[in-house]
Amino acid sequence: MKRTLWLEDGTSFVGTAFGASVETIGEVVFQTGMTGYQEMLSDPSYCDQLIVLTNPLIGNYGVNREDFETTVPMAKGLIVKEVCDTPSNFRSTATLHDTLKRFNIPGLAGVDTRMLTRHLRSLGVMRGVLVDGDSTWETVQHRFDVLLPTNQVERVSTKRAYVSTGSGPRIALIDFGAKLGIMRELVKRDCEVVVLPHDVTAEEVMRYEPDGVMLSNGPGDPKDVPTALPLIERLMPTLPIFGICLGHQLIALASGANTFKLPFGHRGANHPVVELETGAVTITSQNHGYAVDEASLATTGLVVTHRAVNDGTVEGVKHLHHPTFSVQYHPEAAPGPYDANDLFDRFMQLVQENKQKVGM
Template sequence: MLKDKRYLVLEDGTVYEGYQFGGKADRAGELVFNTSMFGFQEMITDSAYANQIVTFSYPLVGNTGFNSEDSETMKPTIAGIVVREAALLPSNFRTNETLHDYLERHNIPGISGIDTRSIVRKIRDGGTLRAVLSDSDDVDAVIETLKSTDETVHSVRDVSTSSPYISTGVGSRVVLIDLGKQESLVRSLNSAGCEVTVVPHDTPTYDILRMKPDGVIISSGPGSPEDIPSIVDNVRTIAEQVPVFGVGLGHQAIALAFGAKIEALPFGHRGSNIPVRNIERKTVEITSQNHGFAVSRESLEQTDLVITHEAINDDSVEGIRHKSLPIMSVQYYPGAIDGPDDSSYILEEFINRMNKENNHA
């Protein structure tokens, strides 16, 4: 560990030489970057990173270790991480485990000693690339392995719950369709008094409505909603019955269900410092984001959806609502625990609207 060599090999033939830590497995995935300065436990356990190799631009990762409370999932699906320096001796009173030990336990490879900011520039200028983390210095063989691996790197099926379960609350009944949800979203809803029933991504509409929810939330998750046509087909039917709120991938699913289109971003939005303009409030919010796709602005013109939020850096769509139905969604994480709380009001708005629609207010 931190002495044995490890290689990050990109599909264009670029090779970065660094040092091993974490798991031993050779792993392939889409190489992306995140610009956050904190919240690494939450990011590493975010299911939206399923089968992706994440490069962290911040120079030191792991100095607060891992604790038993902040993980977004108990089964991380990230393919690997790339860092400049991995802290092996964390200093935090909540720490239960080091970064190395956590990654090793889940067989997730890491590589350190890398100029991560050069990778950020490469992805920013040329777009995302496929890559392999390998302990072999036979670059040609590694590239052949990369070419032979399945390019379908996202799977909601692999990160969604396999059976329904209830997170107890005393207020409104919320059904959360799990596309790769963050546990912090469930905790936020419970804190607001909601009883949350988490259901698999492919739960039939009939079964959801039979639960008599006061509202339905479609969670974030990996990939594009075009990969999960069943949930897109269900959204419109559900939205005609109860209020619906979408987050991340759930936001895109709502847009697709009502006639909009989804487009790939050149290098995605991944970080906890991304500015978003609230068009209706005329304010700016700093948000936590993790997505490689976005709703096409032009495609919304022929729909009943209205843009409520937009990214300041590239004008991409960050939030929408329906003109007449109680539907709203955002591309980013409202009130994420690994980022700013500028947008925490959005969940409150949905809960208030849900209560109003169901005469609970």
């Protein structure tokens, strides 16, 4: 069946429908990773977004039960050059087409995704609609009159607390749209993980007597999550805090800094980041459309620790007076390299040092 992607500037890309037979609207973003379409599709940070994959062949190793990053994907759609209907991999349990149908997500194949990516790089990310059958700009233009929602974090966050038991430190994971990869890394280090909703208060967190706090990734504009700021401000002097992606941006906002929207974001599995203290360059997995304004950090107590090699934007900060640090990229990868995985070990060391300090 014919399916068309219409962008809000009037540009159209015509291809073939796969996945669910639904029409939808979302923010069109591109991802440059060569593999990991299942993890991308199920990453809560892609809530309300139409994902354009630049790799030309998608679906060739199928979908399996283990690699989901959330139980219910919230992406609005998937746009590819060519979709494979006959995957070949011993772990595969379903095709990409069947998986999209299962979660009611439409797909579009047969379009020049690299041309589309160049368009978005030139003009910036924008909203798009997927429409089935014949359509014209006149028939779809009115669909852009409605703004996209701003409650993505509320929709992807857990609604109630739950615990993953372990014999090590107790970590409070604040779920702003956490990938399961973060949980896996904490469990791998024998942590007892208490997963808490995005709007939890500092008092509620402290009732669990955690040894450290993890602020997760998540979708949307960090300024749409105001309830997190007093939480972070209250906990920073008390407990070690490690923020990832959205968690990193929220630490900056809670400290008095500012964030801004990038023209087309960082989404891929090969973004180089330099650690300023050592000069070491790490290849990282990234997925964000907003960044911390470095000029606004001057009076916050935060200093830049990591910087993106490609565009110089802030990729990591630490607090000069509190046991708090954060990175804009994904040390848990999935998909992507594990070059930055040692940041979880640094967090564990910070937790142990704080426990010893408190016990003295």
